[in-house]
Amino acid sequence: MxxxxxxxxxxxVNFAHGSRKVLDAVxxxxxxxxxxxxxxxxxSGKTTLLDLLCGLLPPASGTVVYRDLPLKQxxxxxxxxxxxxxxxxxxxxxxxxxxxxxxxxxHPHLGRLASMTxxxxxxxxxxxxxxxxxELANRPVTQLSGGEKQRVAAARALAQEPEALLLDEATSNxxxxxxxxxxxxxxxxxxxxGLTVVSSLHDLNLAGFFCDELIFLKxxxxxxxxxxxxxxxxxxxxxxxxVAAQVRQDDFTGCLQVSCITC
Amino acid sequence: MVTRPNGFPYVAGGxxxxxxxxxxxxxxxMGFMHISASAVLQTVVAHFFPTAGAELDxxxxxxxxxxxxxxxxxxxxxxxxxxxxxxxxQAILLNPLADPYTLGVSSGAAFGASLVIxxxxxxxxxxxxxxxxxxxxxxxxxxxxxxVLALAAGDRRLSSSSLILSGVIVAAILSAAIxxxxxxxxxxxxxxxxxxMGSLASTSRQDILLLIPAALIGSAVCLFCGRxxxxxxxxxxxxxxxxVNTVRLRWTLLITCSLMxxxxxxxxxxxxxxxxxxxxLLRHVAGPDNRRLIVLSFLGGGLLLLCADTLTRAVLxxxxxxxxxxxxxxxxxxxxxxxxxxxxxxxx
Numbered sequence: 015m016x017x018x019x020x021x022x023x024x025x026x027v028n029f030a031h032g033s034r035k036v037l038d039a040v041x042x043x044x045x046x047x048x049x050x051x052x053x054x055x056x057x058s059g060k061t062t063l064l065d066l067l068c069g070l071l072p073p074a075s076g077t078v079v080y081r082d083l084p085l086k087q088x089x090x091x092x093x094x095x096x097x098x099x100x101x102x103x104x105x106x107x108x109x110x111x112x113x114x115x116x117x118x119x120x121h122p123h124l125g126r127l128a129s130m131t132x133x134x135x136x137x138x139x140x141x142x143x144x145x146x147x148x149e150l151a152n153r154p155v156t157q158l159s160g161g162e163k164q165r166v167a168a169a170r171a172l173a174q175e176p177e178a179l180l181l182d183e184a185t186s187n188x189x190x191x192x193x194x195x196x197x198x199x200x201x202x203x204x205x206x207x208g209l210t211v212v213s214s215l216h217d218l219n220l221a222g223f224f225c226d227e228l229i230f231l232k233x234x235x236x237x238x239x240x241x242x243x244x245x246x247x248x249x250x251x252x253x254x255x256x257v258a259a260q261v262r263q264d265d266f267t268g269c270l271q272v273s274c275i276t277c
Numbered sequence: 278m279v280t281r282p283n284g285f286p287y288v289a290g291g292x293x294x295x296x297x298x299x300x301x302x303x304x305x306x307m308g309f310m311h312i313s314a315s316a317v318l319q320t321v322v323a324h325f326f327p328t329a330g331a332e333l334d335x336x337x338x339x340x341x342x343x344x345x346x347x348x349x350x351x352x353x354x355x356x357x358x359x360x361x362x363x364x365x366x367q368a369i370l371l372n373p374l375a376d377p378y379t380l381g382v383s384s385g386a387a388f389g390a391s392l393v394i395x396x397x398x399x400x401x402x403x404x405x406x407x408x409x410x411x412x413x414x415x416x417x418x419x420x421x422x423x424x425v426l427a428l429a430a431g432d433r434r435l436s437s438s439s440l441i442l443s444g445v446i447v448a449a450i451l452s453a454a455i456x457x458x459x460x461x462x463x464x465x466x467x468x469x470x471x472x473x474m475g476s477l478a479s480t481s482r483q484d485i486l487l488l489i490p491a492a493l494i495g496s497a498v499c500l501f502c503g504r505x506x507x508x509x510x511x512x513x514x515x516x517x518x519x520x521v522n523t524v525r526l527r528w529t530l531l532i533t534c535s536l537m538x539x540x541x542x543x544x545x546x547x548x549x550x551x552x553x554x555x556x557x558l559l560r561h562v563a564g565p566d567n568r569r570l571i572v573l574s575f576l577g578g579g580l581l582l583l584c585a586d587t588l589t590r591a592v593l594x595x596x597x598x599x600x601x602x603x604x605x606x607x608x609x610x611x612x613x614x615x616x617x618x619x620x621x622x623x624x625x
Contacts (some may be wrong), residue, residue: 068518070514070517070518090517090522091520094518094520095520097518099514099515099518101512101514101518104515105511106511107373108510108565110510110564111564114566118508118511119519121504121505121521122520124504126504180518
C-alpha cells in the first residue's frame with residue numbers, strides 16, 4: 015500500500031456520551047479506493063465512528079488524522095469538499111424540489127453569494143442521471159418514496175464530488191431491490207473512479223457482497239479489521255453478535271454467504 | 278406541484294414592490310383629511326426636492342410629512358422585519374409554526390414595559406414615559422433572549438428543540454411576572470394592557486431613522502446566510518456534513534433576528550401573526566428557497582401591516598390596537614389555510 019493512499023489514521027480514539035463509553039481506544043487506518051464496511055450490533059458505536067470520521071464529533075481523546083492533517087485543523091467547508099455523508103433517514107423539512115436538494119451538494123464549492131456555474135450544473139446533471147433521479151427533478155422531496163429519497167440523498171452526496179463517501183446504514187430502510195440498486199451504482203464508482211466508501215451495515219450478506227474490508231465493533235471496541243474474505247468468519251460473528259454462523263462461498267453471487275441461528 | 282419558472286421571483290418581487298408603493302400612496306391620502314394620491318405624490322416630491330414657485334398648503338404638508346408618512350413607513354418596516362424574522366426563525370428552528378416571538382422576545386419586552394409603567398405609578402419616574410417605555414421594552418427583550426440562549430447553550434449544538442423549550446420556560450416565568458405587575462399597577466393596568474396590544478399611533482421620525490438601518494442591515498445578514506439557511510432544512514447532521522457551520526449560523530441569525538424583533542416591539546408593542554402567516558403563505562406560493570423568501574417576506578409583511586394599520590387608522594370608526602386587529606384577522610385566515618391544505622393533500 016502506498017503512503018498517499020492512506021486517508022484516515024485513528025489513534026487511540028475514545029468517545030463518550032455523558033458517562034456511557036461509546037468508543038474505547040479505537041485505532042485503525044482506512045485507505046483510498048476501497049469499500050470498507052463497519053459491522054456490529056446496535057449501540058456498538060458504528061454511527062459515532064462515522065461522525066468522528068467526517069468531523070461531526072470531536073474525539074474525547076486520541077487523534078483522528080485525515081490526509082496527514084488532524085481533523086480539527088480542517089474547516090467544515092474544506093472537509094465537505096472531500097467527505098460526504100449519506101444518513102440513514104433522509105429528511106428535508108419544507109418542500110424543496112429534488113433538483114434544489116441535489117444542488118445543495120454544491121454548497122461547499124460555491125462562494126457565499128456566488129451562483130451556480132455551468133460546471134456546477136453539469137455535475138448536478140451527471141449525478142442525478144447516475145442515481146436515476148433526473149426525471150424526479152421538479153418533484154418536492156417530501157413526496158418521494160423511501161427508495162427515491164435515499165437515491166436523492168446519494169446524488170446530493172455525490173454532487174459534493176467527494177473522494178470519500180460515508181454511508182450511515184443508508185439502505186437499512188429499503189427493500190433488497192432498492193438497496194442493491196444504490197449500492198451497485200456506488201460500487202461502480204469505487205471500481206472505476208477510485209471513490210472510497212465507508213459504510214455501516216446491518217446485513218452481513220450485503221457486507222460480504224460489497225465490502226473489500228470489514229471493521230467489527232462491539233461495545234465500542236474494535237474486535238477486528240481486515241480483508242472481507244479473511245475476517246468474515248463464524249468465530250468473529252459469534253464473538254460480535256453472539257449468534258452461531260456458517261460462512262460459505264456462494265456460487266450464485268461468487269461472494270461469501272452468511273447464515274445465522276441463535277445459540 | 279407548482280412548477281416555478283426561473284423569472285418568477287423577480288416578477289413576484291416587482292409586483293409586490295409596486296403594490297406596496299401604490300398602497301403607501303393611497304394610505305397617505307386616507308384619514309380624517311382626505312387627500313388624493315396625486316396630491317400626495319406632488320407634496321412629497323415638492324417637500325423633498327423644493328423647486329421655486331411650488332405652492333404648498335402647509336396643512337397638507339404637515340399632515341402628510343409629519344403625521345402620516347412616519348406611521349406608514351413604520352408599519353412597512355415593522356411588518357417587513359417581523360416577516361423576515363419569521364422566515365428565518367421557521368427555517369432555523371425547522372418549525373413552520375415558529376415566529377419572531379418564539380424565543381421569548383415579546384414576553385421580555387412586555388415585562389420591561391410593564392415594569393417601567395408600574396415604577397411610574399409608584400412615583401419613580403426619572404425620564405418622560407415616551408422615552409422610557411421603548412427603552413425598557415428593548416432591554417427586557419434582550420434580557421429574555423440572553424436568558425433563553427443561556428438555558429439552551431447547555432446543549433452544545435444549540436438544537437431547535439432545546440431552543441423552543443427554553444423559550445417556553447422563559448415566557449412562562451415572564452408572563453407570571455407580568456401578571457404580578459398588572460396586579461401591582463391597580464387602576465393604571467389599562468396602560469399596560471394597551472401597550473401589550475400594540476400600536477403604531479405614536480411613531481415618530483426618530484423611530485424611522487432607527488428602523489431603516491436595522492431593517493437594511495438585519496435583512497442583509499439574513500440574505501447573506503440564505504443558502505446555508507436552505508441547507509439547514511436537511512437537518513443538523515446533514516447540514517454539517519454539507520459544510521455548514523450550524524452552531525455559528527444559529528447564533529448569528531438568532532441574535533440578528535431577535536435584535537430586529539426587539540426593536541420592532543420597542544417601537545410598536547406586540548403585533549402578532551404577521552411574522553407567522555406571511556412567511557408561511559409565501560413559502561406555499563414561492564417555494565421554500567429562503568433567498569427569495571426573505572425578500573418577498575419583507576415586502577409582503579410590510580404590505581400586510583400597512584393595510585391593517587390603514588384599516589384601523591382611517592377606515593374603522595374607532596382606532597383599535599393593531600396587534601388585536603392582526604390577530605383577529607390573521608387567526609381565522611390562518612385556520613382557513615390550515616383546513617384547506619389538510620383537505621388538499623392530507624398533510625400540513
